[in-house]
Amino acid sequence: MIVFILLFCAFPFLVGVKSYWITVFIFAGIYSLITIGLSLLMGYAGQISLGHAAFFGMGAYTSGLLTTLLNWNPWLALLAALLLTSSAALLIGIPTLRLSGHYLAMATLALGEILVIFFKAEVELTGGPSGFGLIPRLSIFGFVLKRDIEFYFFVWSIVALALVMAMNVIHSRVGRALRSIHGGELAANAMGINTSSYKVQVFVLSAALASLSGSLYAHYVTFVSPTACELKLSVFLVVMVAIGGMHHLWGAIVGTILLTVLPEFLHVFQDFDILAYGLILMIIMIFAPNGLVGALAALIQRLRRRFLAVDSQRRGVI
Secondary structure, three states: OHHHHHHHHHHHHHHOOOOHHHHHHHHHHHHHHHHHHHHHHHHHOOOOOOOHHHHHHHHHHHHHHHHHHOOOOHHHHHHHHHHHHHHHHHHHHHHHOOOOHHHHHHHHHHHHHHHHHHHHHOHHHHOHHHOEEOOOOOEEOOEEOOOHHHHHHHHHHHHHHHHHHHHHHHOOHHHHHHHHHHHOHHHHHHOOOOHHHHHHHHHHHHHHHHHHHHHHHHHHHOEEOHHHHOHHHHHHHHHHHHHHOOOOHHHHHHHHHHHHHHHHHHHHHHHHHHHHHHHHHHHHHHHOOOHHHHHHHHHHHHHHHHHHHHHHHHHHHO
16 A cells, blocks of 8 residues: 555656646546445445446536536535435445346446436536536635646545545455355355345445546536446446456556556557557456456465475475
8 A cells, every 4th residue: 555655646756747647647546436436346246337437427417516506615515416326326226236147237227328318318407418517626725626736646645545445344344245245145145144235335335436536527627528427438447347357456446547548558559549459458358357456466376386385395405
């Protein structure tokens, strides 16, 4: 964790505080909040969701509308968006999480599509397909986060807090229950674990993180439209988690950074950048099916076993 903090503190000074890469990493930080929640939901609880772009959109639109139409303080609007999204996730999760596998994925996918249709249809309220702007920026004790470097440190501080919170969850009684559900829901039920309750809890937590991400997006970009929360974002987020390694929280961070940064390097392929992007993802999934962090962890474990074996042989010879 200390290495993580040092790296992201040093990064702006390595690339320049006015560099375009600061903006790229701000978006990586915003999306990392969602993928941390998805890692808990998918990697630890074993539940698939294709609707987290909807929760992202609820956070962005709620914060944006409350601050532009009702002149709410952005922090109050962010909190209201968090409560609204969490309540919606609770109401949706109780019946939806009775499903499993591709049925659950289809149900959450439908949620996202319904919300996007609503955002496009309510032209007077949401601006329709064109969206709306003039969303105020966040401020801390009167200090407005205007510059990218300021928002960079703010966003990644939130990501670090979310990561610490998620680590505490997975190393707690709740985390052990989630892993047992992933291993076998029937067996977990037989052991007396209230699987329905734990699944709903982690679903609401992941939705809350997505809402927070959406609010930060709205107050950074100062503009929101339905294209920001369409189905392709949900799929993209799931791919981020899978590429990084859904069984590792660090995998969520690594996958998000990789898939946010990678397109910036593929512009050199011009019209073939999508093909190059797909080929890279395919290679990663073939040779690292457990994700990049999973592959790295397995490599370290093999090297450690080999080192211990060589060390024991030397001790035997001596």
